[in-house]
Amino acid sequence: MVIAVMAIMMAVAVQTVSFQMQREREAELIFRGEQYVEGIRLYKQKYGRYPMRLKEIWEANPKVLRQKWTDPITGSEQWGLVFLGEEGRDVGGSGGPGRQRPAPTPTRTPVFERDREPGLGGGEKVGPIIGVYSLADEASIKVYEGRTNYRDWRFIYKEQEARGGRGGGKPPGGGGPGDRPPGRTPPPQPQKTGTPRY
Numbered sequence: 001m002v003i004a005v006m007a008i009m010m011a012v013a014v015q016t017v018s019f020q021m022q023r024e025r026e027a028e029l030i031f032r033g034e035q036y037v038e039g040i041r042l043y044k045q046k047y048g049r050y051p052m053r054l055k056e057i058w059e060a061n062p063k064v065l066r067q068k069w070t071d072p073i074t075g076s077e078q079w080g081l082v083f084l085g086e087e088g089r090d091v092g093g094s095g096g097p098g099r100q101r102p103a104p105t106p107t108r109t110p111v112f113e114r115d116r117e118p119g120l121g122g123g124e125k126v127g128p129i130i131g132v133y134s135l136a137d138e139a140s141i142k143v144y145e146g147r148t149n150y151r152d153w154r155f156i157y158k159e160q161e162a163r164g165g166r167g168g169g170k171p172p173g174g175g176g177p178g179d180r181p182p183g184r185t186p187p188p189q190p191q192k193t194g195t196p197r198y
Contacts, residue, residue, distance in 0.1 A: 033155030
């Protein structure tokens with residue numbers, strides 16, 4: 001009886017530790033994905049275009065990433081890439097039943113080319129990269145933006161949101177409740193009537 005109870009307690013402890021480690025890896029995945037989004041933003045700010053290959057972000061000088069981040073779920077340097085124009089499509093392959101996929105959004109058609117450099121797979125699709133995602137096709141513990149599979153977690157640089165700012169999209173220079181849009185004149189104020197005071 002004692003051995004059976006100890007075995008159950010050990011199994012519960014192992015499961016708890018495994019669960020906690022998975023949660024930590026998920027938090028790290030979000031952190032690293034957002035680091036790539038920031039790297040893409042800095043790269044575009046510096047060069048005036050999106051990177052065409054992930055190695056351009058890694059090798060940019062001056063650096064746009066603190067380090068070459070690996071996928072904490074798979075432990076690999078390989079990431080799924082989201083190209084310009086594919087923000088709303090399933091670029092990671094077909095999903096199983098019950099898998100949630102983002103709805104298509106109308107965007108500009110991306111221009112792709114084929115990588116001819118040796119040692120890079122010969123024919124790997126390259127193009128304007130706007131985001132990354134994990135290649136781990138596994139169910140997640142955390143629900144991230146309504147997604148419950150790591151492969152569906154998309155970390156995408158959204159230029160329009162970046163321009164609007166993260167503080168509510170106010171235009172530069174502030175603007176309070178009393179400010180009026182440019183080109184509009186204030187309504188005429190009513191004239192006070194009565195006997196003037198001397």
